[in-house]
Amino acid sequence: MEPILLGAPWLIAHRSMLGINQPYKITLNDHDYVLWQNQQGEVFALDNICPHMQAPLSDGWICQQTDVIACPFHALEFDGQGRLHNCGKVGSQPLLTPLEIVIKDDCIWTYGGYTPKIPIPDLIPKVSAGMSFLGVAGEKSIHGTFLDSISINYDYNHQSGTHRELFGIKANRIPVFEHDGYWAKVVQELDRDDSTWNDILGNPVILTAPKTYTGTLEYAFPSLTTFRADFPIGEVLQVHVLYPETATQTKTFVLVYSKPKHPILKLLLGRFVLSAVATVVEQDTRSIETSYPRQPAKIRLPNEEIMFLAQKLYREW
Structure with missing residues (x-):
């Protein structure tokens, strides 16, 4: 679909909606993302699709020691930058695209990866x-x-x-x-x-x-x-x-x-x-x-x- 209101700032969640170390799925302009928050209050956001066999990462779990998200199919682990963690090694290139977010007053905003048209409102x-x-x-x-x-x-x-x-x-x-x-x-x-x-x-x-x-x-x-x-x-x-x-x-x-x-x-x-x-x-x-279906009002x-x-x-x- 064509993005609705391209470049608009969208408030996609409040911190309290994420819980701690719990995957949270959102859909924005027909694209799925997974968000999670660690115990330090850091929030991460990635494409929701595992690059291996396309499982929804939001059905997986968070590894508390490393803040990575694990795929529900094969337990593959990805950090907040989209890099694969495997046998103690971290991939040099992201395999998943992070969603750029801005947190203001516990509110989590995003432009969905598009160039901002207007500022985030205060x-x-x-x-x-x-x-x-x-x-x-x-x-x-x-x-x-x-x-x-x-x-x-x-x-x-x-x-x-x-x-x-x-x-x-x-x-x-x-x-x-x-x-x-x-x-x-x-x-x-x-x-x-x-x-x-x-x-x-x-x-x-x-x-x-x-x-x-x-x-x-x-x-x-x-x-x-x-x-x-x-x-x-x-x-x-x-x-x-x-x-x-x-x-x-x-x-x-x-x-x-x-x-x-x-x-x-x-x-x-x-x-x-x-x-x-x-x-x-x-x-x-x-x-x-x-x-x-909407018609002109009489x-x-x-x-x-x-x-x-x-x-x-x-x-x-």
């Missing part, structure tokens, strides 16, 4: 300053194109339908919409319906959510959508990540941060947010995967300008 450290990292939620491969997936991330009108049962949004006002190049910002004023007894029994933490609250979304095209809101028990931040696995498959996961009003509330806030994020991703995934909703902006940046990339 949005995450800016919006997460003073907050604690809670974890990753909603890791999923979506059967849908990257354009379809990114469109729903830039479409905040869908909360009223897709996420109706989860959030009960009855009104969504947009007092702020700004954009500059590949960055954009939206401020939402959201009104919630009254919670029913079923809502409360299913999720008692919903009692802490105000009837009206403000959310701030910031975007770094093409990979990041952030949402930050202040609730009575503390601030929460969601960083929604997207990258193209294939022409028809898109990977997503969400980095979750929080700043509780009191330390004792951290666990409660974390459980609530991580659970809600996982549900949001499931609902968005279903919306994408059950939609019919209806236009208010405040769709930011979605049109994302589609324009995609088409004109």
Whole structure:
């Protein structure tokens, strides 16, 4: 396939997703790679295919003493530079191509081997300053194109339908919409319906959510959508990540941060947010995967300008 958005920076993982000495497979623009992290926090990335008999290295294991990855077929060992280790000897030439990665604030970025077109965004450290990292939620491969997936991330009108049962949004006002190049910002004023007894029994933490609250979304095209809101028990931040696995498959996961009003509330806030994020991703995934092939829209909703902006940046990339 032709690479999607050639030269774009892609956030492919957070350190916490790799574990220690555990192979982790990713697919980017129809190409498979294997990543692993050693106990010192060094991260390695290679083509996922063994040059001997084409076994997936991600099904193998990591040798802790040498940080090499072993092929599951014949236990052939390769280091992070792609060199073969055999009987105590190291090959002089790489047999596998390393994937060039950049690690910033525990986030693992790559251009997929292509010349960078735009810098890696600094949005995450800016919006997460003073907050604690809670974890990753909603890791999923979506059967849908990257354009379809990114469109729903830039479409905040869908909360009223897709996420109706989860959030009960009855009104969504947009007092702020700004954009500059590949960055954009939206401020939402959201009104919630009254919670029913079923809502409360299913999720008692919903009692802490105000009837009206403000959310701030910031975007770094093409990979990041952030949402930050202040609730009575503390601030929460969601960083929604997207990258193209294939022409028809898109990977997503969400980095979750929080700043509780009191330390004792951290666990409660974390459980609530991580659970809600996982549900949001499931609902968005279903919306994408059950939609019919895209046609020109015959209806236009208010405040769709930011979605049109994302589609324009995609088409004109």
